[in-house]
Amino acid sequence: MPEQMTDFDLGSLVDLDRYPIHARGSQAYADTVRLARKGLGTEECAYLPDFARPEAVARMQEEAESLIPKAVYFSQQHNPYFSKVPENPGPRDPRAILGRKNNGLVPGEAFPRDGLIWNLCRHPAVKDFVEDCMASGPLHFYEDPYGCLNVSVQRAGEQFAWHFDTNEFTVSIQLQKPEAGGVFEFAPNIRTPENECYDDVAAVLEGDRSKVIPLDLRPGDMQLFKGRYSVHRVTEVEGDTPRLIALLAYARAPGMYATPERSQQIWGMVHPKQIEAAARHQRADNLTD
Incomplete structure (x- = not known):
């Protein structure tokens, strides 16, 4: 079963006056979802400033x-x-233009289950809100002990160069802003399922800013982003204060875990629960990964 505290005071974490995620089915909730869907529909990005309380x-x-x-x-x-x-x-x-990714990830099992990060990011109301905003079917909490929730850590000199995502969408909450740099930038819908648009992608990688949108997230801001067709990056962090951002994780089927092979590749370690899940064949598909 998912490890979350459903009785946690959501109002102490989220600005429910501005984002009434506790009132699913209300007109105010529907209006909030509609605005998020609008951003996702036009720019593949929904930006929710000050989602979390200061x-x-x-x-x-x-x-x-x-x-x-x-x-x-x-x-x-x-x-x-x-x-x-x-x-x-x-x-x-652009396939020959290389950049660098360097960052740290706090694995899911490290988060105290009575802590604020876990209880905000794994709250059922947050999951339901994301599900309604994405409007692409039911979501479940990802149960992998390492990937169920992460905080990305980027220190001075670290970045995540221009790239596309392989996953359907990402959900993040900014926790700490660096002194300089660490800005999320994206070029929405720069390719399509039918056309890689290599010239347009190469132009962005070469410094063309005409299609680039910067989003300088502040602590407490939430972002829903569809990065499959929108090339994006995080610029190099400057200063002694690291960039910290929580990465929420969902799955299309319940009880999903990474395979032991995938976990070893990503984390350099394998968890007993992943081995147990593999033995039970708890997979939503038969893909290699």
């Missing part, structure tokens, strides 16, 4: 800071597609 954000910052030593760090060069560079790329082939 007092809760301050406490979540402290909690996240205390968890930084438990983060697993990653560093890799990649093209926007996380694919191999073609053997004979053209002069402006």
Whole structure:
């Protein structure tokens, strides 16, 4: 069963006057969902400023800071597609333009179950709200012990270069803003399912800002983003204050875990629950991963 505290005081975490996610079915709730869907429909991004209350954000910052030593760090060069560079790329082939991703991720099992980050990000009302905003079918909490909830940690000099997502959407809540840099930037709908639009993607990678939208998230802001067709990045962080952002995780089927092989690849470790789930064949599909 999911580990969440359904009796947690949601009003102490979320500005329910502005975002009445506790009142599913009300007109105010419907209006909030409609605005989020509008952003997702036009720019693939819904921006909800000051979603979390300032007092809760301050406490979540402290909690996240205390968890930084438990983060697993990653560093890799990649093209926007996380694919191999073609053997004979053209002069402006974006598949041959490499950037760098380096950041840390606090694994889900590190979060105290009575802490604010866990109880906000795993609250059923938040999940239901995201489900209604995305309007693409039921969502369930992702149960993987490492991937169920993460905080991304980016320190001075760290970034996430231009890329597309393989997943359907991402949901995040900014917890801490760095002194400079760490800005989320995206070029919405720059490719389509039928056309990679390599020239347009290459232009962005080469510095063309005409299609780029910067979104300088503040602590407490929530973002719903569809990055499959919108190339995006996080600019290099500057200063001593790390960029901290909570990454919420959902699945299309209940009881979903990463495979042991995928977990080893991402985290460098395997959890017994992943092995148990693999033995039970708890997968929503038969894909390799």
